[in-house]
Amino acid sequence: MEEIVILSGKGGTGKTTLTASLSALIEDKVIADCDVDAPDLHLLLNPEIKEEKEFKGGYRVKIEKERCVECGLCRQLCRFGAISEDFIIDDFLCEGCGLCFNACPQKAIKMDIETAGYIYLSKTKYGEFIHAQLFPGEENSGRLSSEVKNLARDIGIRENKKYIIIDGPPGIGCPVIASLSGADLAIIVTEPTQSGISDLARIVQLTQFFKIETKIVINKYDINFEMTEKIEEYGKRKGVEILSKIPFCEDVIEALKNKMPVVEYSKGPASAEILNIKKKIFG
Ligand code: SF4
Ligand code: SF4
Secondary structure (H helix, E strand, O other): OEEEEEEEOOOOOOHHHHHHHHHHHOOOEEEEEOOOOOOOHHHHHOOEEEEEEEEEEEEEEEEOOOOOOOOOHHHHHOOOOOEOOOOOEOOOOOOOOOHHHHHOOOOOEEEEEEEEEEEEEEEEOOEEEEEEEEOOOOOOHHHHHHHHHHHHHHHHHHOOOOEEEEEOOOOOOHHHHHHHOOOOEEEEEEOOOHHHHHHHHHHHHHHHHOOOEEEEEEEOHHHOHHHHHHHHHHHHHHOOEEEEEEOOOHHHHHHHHOOOOHHHHOOOHHHHHHHHHHHHHHO
């Protein structure tokens, strides 16, 4: 089973458009959306949720005022300065180490594991789809991305699938590293702008560090030929293939409005180029 991750330096470069279309074109795969902070692949795949499970985040620690005798021991012990003078725990400073919980002579401290989001297992007309949503302000997006990916792997192995197609998060943070670990191929979608080139360079550095085969797709390459040339030169210098140059195409916007993969919406120039990508990689 091969894992193909589609990445981009920032949101809005066409990463999800490409992932949705490849999901529609490729047979025998499981689809996963590892962008758990701002998932949007589901908007184009119209999933029917079959199962949902809670994603447990960190501990939430609380002092029960009615039991607390204000002895001060917990404040003394907490190395993170998370307990105020009036014995209230600051969620941002608390690391959930459990020391105060174990030490309190009055058993006045409670520790609960909080639900930080949900993982969904869905059916789509393109195959099985794993996606998730982390609640706003919650941490652990890297761990949630890993859980989404592991679930996709389990299903892929169980059902003897050939591919896992992963919509990775934008940027180079923890969830990106989680999506990349163990991948066979990273496709980086970029746009011909100055910031696009800098973002691209940061991800290529990451994929090359992890020794993952990498290919570049230049989206809307015809909006700036000079920058496109620069990306091509950059690819040559780094030994990274420019897999495709997708032209600007109004159909992409229309397909998004209609909540469907562009290859299903039209046979225009963007769809034709995505079909080429599919043939080059998956035959
Ligand atoms: S150790 Fe327990 S009793 Fe003492 S101040 Fe902390 S919460 Fe209150
Ligand atoms: S759980 Fe640890 S970090 Fe949090 S308040 Fe208690 S001692 Fe401090």
